[in-house]
Amino acid sequence: MESVFEATVSRTEDGSVVVMSGTVNRAAKEALESAYEEAASGPGKILMDFRGVDYINSTGIAVIVGVLAIARAEHRAVGAFGLTDHYREVFTITRLSDFMTIYDNETAAAAAG
């Protein structure tokens, strides 16, 4: 049932993308935080790619909040794309979207300054 969470980092022209797959729950904490650190070691904005994520629960939201807290302390801009309509709604309800820009897709995310 549980799909293992994985996160890898790829560099773009003006920043980094944290590409995630699997389930975002409390078990994702370590992998997501170290992927964030890797992304944050480079310059530019950080994008989180949710296209490969099949399930996010409240413990996963807590993990994302944890990452956003680090980013905020470091004054790093974080964006996200690839969320389903439902999880966009969840991100809105939880106000996560106030602290990370949600883009419709990868192109929109890359184009945004």
Added chain:
Amino acid sequence: MDGFSGSLRQGLDPNTLVGGWVGVVSETMQPSSVSVWIRNDFGTLEG
């Protein structure tokens, strides 16, 4: 001959046994022809 007796005691598959038997007989008797018939309901011998 001794080797063949040994293999008889060890127990071998039927093909090897018959082959050994024919071999020993050919060697010792030097016949002009030799053949073996094995009753087929006794067991299939694969060639």
Added chain:
Amino acid sequence: MVQLMRRRRAEGTESAQVEETASESKTRLIDAIPIPMGDPLEALLLSNGGPVVLRDLEFESAALDGLRQSGVELVVPLIGQGELLGALYLGPRLSDQPYSTDDRRLLGSLASQVAPAMKVAQLVREQQAEAKERERIQQELQVAALIQQTLLPKELPAITGWQVDAFYRPARAVGGDFYDFIDLEDGRLGVVIGDVTDKGVPAALVMATCRSMLRAAAQRHSAPSAVLAEVNDSLVPEIPPAMFVTCLYAIIDTGAGEIVFANAGHNLPYVRSNGGVIELRATGMPLGLMPGMSYEETSYGMGAGEVMVLTSDGITEAHSPEGEMYGFARLMGRVGKKTSEDDMLNEVVNDLEKFTGPDAEQEDDITLVVVKRTSSAQGAASTFLPLEGGVPLQDGGESEGPQVLARFSVPSEEGNERIAIAKVTAAIGSLALQPDRLERLKTAVGETVMNAIEHGNEFRSELDVEVEVCANDDTVSVLVTDQGGDKLIPEAAVPDIEAKLAGEQTPRGWGLFLIEQMVDEVKSTSNGGAHTVELVMNREGAL
């Protein structure tokens, strides 16, 4: 069958060389002539016991003539346990020297050593083949059992006013019995019982095919006869020759109490009616034999307290130690008896076990499905059985009472909320909730079950989280019960994301807030050790 033997010995190069020389330049290979049973030569060889020079023989024998024509001079019989197992035929020696008495003694002694070894080698080979075959059969049985277990229902339908029970016990060789429950529209339930001729993997594969064909056809046709006719036509080209499927398909209108069924050559159903036991009849050919069959349809209105019993022939064809068959009459008699416990399923199974005796190996799969109408009250919400712990349900005085769509439990282990989400999604699939509302309900179910696992049952895997899904015309409800005692769910505070991001608040604490945001109503009750959260989602704008 007969093999001409003139092989090079694998071991010992010296002897191999000798043989090669012999075979290539001197020794001639001849076709082995059989000595048929009853031929006078056989009798002679058996009575003589040792090598026989053909020249000395004077009797009529086809085998003897053949051997002489082939130039055989000496026959060395291979005798084991008084039987002629074979013989070695030798032509004259290359040296033209006759075979001496010593030669014949040596040849006889060699043959007497070969014969028992041959017998042993043959036995070993047979045993090896048997062991291999046993292993293959064992593996096949495991595969067949796995297929069957995977496809049989994991849960029984829970329907207000009805009690449905099933019993399935595979024989060692795993026959092809199966049963299924199919959720249909308008509070109807499809019930399938069937039996594939043959056993093992082929039967299990046909069963799997037949089951999915039945499930698909059941959604397309409302008449059981049409369902069986379609499955029959689809199965004919798919099924191996000489295999077929007996099958009974019944549709229960759980509101009106009417059962309509069609029958493809399966055991007929018995009903313990309020006026005695009756056999319901409907005729039809088994599935998969020939296309274009039609199936008779029979209906019966079940009154309160009446029970219908569906069986496979593993029951009626079971034998007593004396060889007597259990039979239809005995089954019918048993079904007709009403005991104080009124536990039809176990009573039939116990009676069968008493009949076959304790040591009997089960000959065939045994399958039994029992459908009882416990109450004929319609639309009365009070007939709905609450969960243990007494969860108050909406009064439901208007319209239809809630229908239980599913009831299951998951162990209190990390991640099991996703099993609950999947099962709830499957249970409400036919309600056609709008996709966004469905997603919200799924998230709410996940969070609620997670809370129950983590906070209610504190990850104690021996404790289950119970989930019940029900629906009425207006709402879908999911009830999640844990054993967390009397603690009531706290009001969900709005988590302060600013404080969380600033590290002034734990990043956690989203669950309850999310649940409240996702569904239309959240109710929480405690009763004794059980704590239940009920999620209510309006069915407004359902597709």
